[in-house]
Amino acid sequence: MSETKEGSRTMLVVGAHSADFVWRAAGAIAVVTSNDGKAVVVALSYGERGESGELWKQPGQTVENVKRIRHEEASQAAAALGATFQCFDLGDYPLSVDSAALSRLTDLIRETAPDVIVTHTEKDPFNPDHPVAYVATQRARLLASGAGVASGFKTIKPPELFLFEPHQTEQCEFVPTTFVDITAVFAQKQQAMKAMAAQQYLHQYYTEQAEHRANHARRVSGLQGIRYAEAFQRVLPQVVTTL
Numbered sequence: 001m002s003e004t005k006e007g008s009r010t011m012l013v014v015g016a017h018s019a020d021f022v023w024r025a026a027g028a029i030a031v032v033t034s035n036d037g038k039a040v041v042v043a044l045s046y047g048e049r050g051e052s053g054e055l056w057k058q059p060g061q062t063v064e065n066v067k068r069i070r071h072e073e074a075s076q077a078a079a080a081l082g083a084t085f086q087c088f089d090l091g092d093y094p095l096s097v098d099s100a101a102l103s104r105l106t107d108l109i110r111e112t113a114p115d116v117i118v119t120h121t122e123k124d125p126f127n128p129d130h131p132v133a134y135v136a137t138q139r140a141r142l143l144a145s146g147a148g149v150a151s152g153f154k155t156i157k158p159p160e161l162f163l164f165e166p167h168q169t170e171q172c173e174f175v176p177t178t179f180v181d182i183t184a185v186f187a188q189k190q191q192a193m194k195a196m197a198a199q200q201y202l203h204q205y206y207t208e209q210a211e212h213r214a215n216h217a218r219r220v221s222g223l224q225g226i227r228y229a230e231a232f233q234r235v236l237p238q239v240v241t242t243l
């Protein structure tokens with residue numbers, strides 16, 4: 001049993017690229033905001049080179065224009081979910097997080113003081129940037145919350161840490177330990193996916209994924225009303241007052 005009320009959760013989502021939060025966590029974000037919680041989305045890059053497929057088919061396309069479009073799309077998607085969006089614009093393929101960016105992320109975690117942080121898996125043999133985002137987020141989380149003892153710097157209560165479901169689940173050694181019922185907010189996820197016009201090919205895929213995960217969630221819980229779900233992997237032990 002978490003001591004934080006479900007209705008007042010603050011969630012921080014850290015993606016390597018501007019659209020990652022949409023496919024992997026839009027439902028979980030909308031659940032938080034529809035329960036009067038707060039969701040802050042940060043993208044470390046726009047995914048301008050590696051994940052903007054359709055935009056690069058246009059003749060004369062430029063990196064700056066791709067970034068501008070990606071910013072608009074991600075802002076619209078976040079707004080559909082009731083979340084805020086910001087991008088650190090660190091560049092992608094390769095994404096690199098230097099010490100200034102790490103400090104910026106640490107400061108953001110301290111300011112936001114989230115109950116929960118969501119980011120990528122540690123392993124992703126198909127993506128050079130997602131594991132970089134994991135490492136940076138994990139480090140920043142620890143720098144913001146300390147080692148669980150008194151520290152010589154300002155610390156926040158340790159946020160829970162969850163990982164997104166990656167595109168190729170098994171190869172990333174992702175184990176779904178938590179399902180979020182996103183049935184009630186699925187229309188918002190669809191709206192957010194629609195906003196990511198540069199990657200429309202993923203819309204159907206992630207709709208089907210949500211249906212598959214709902215099937216698993218129904219079997220685990222017996223809750224027959226779950227039609228759409230998102231899967232996450234919990235990194236840290238859950239602290240409860242009773243089993």
Ligand SMILES: [Zn+2]
Pocket residue numbers: 016017020047051130
């Ligand atoms: Zn990505």
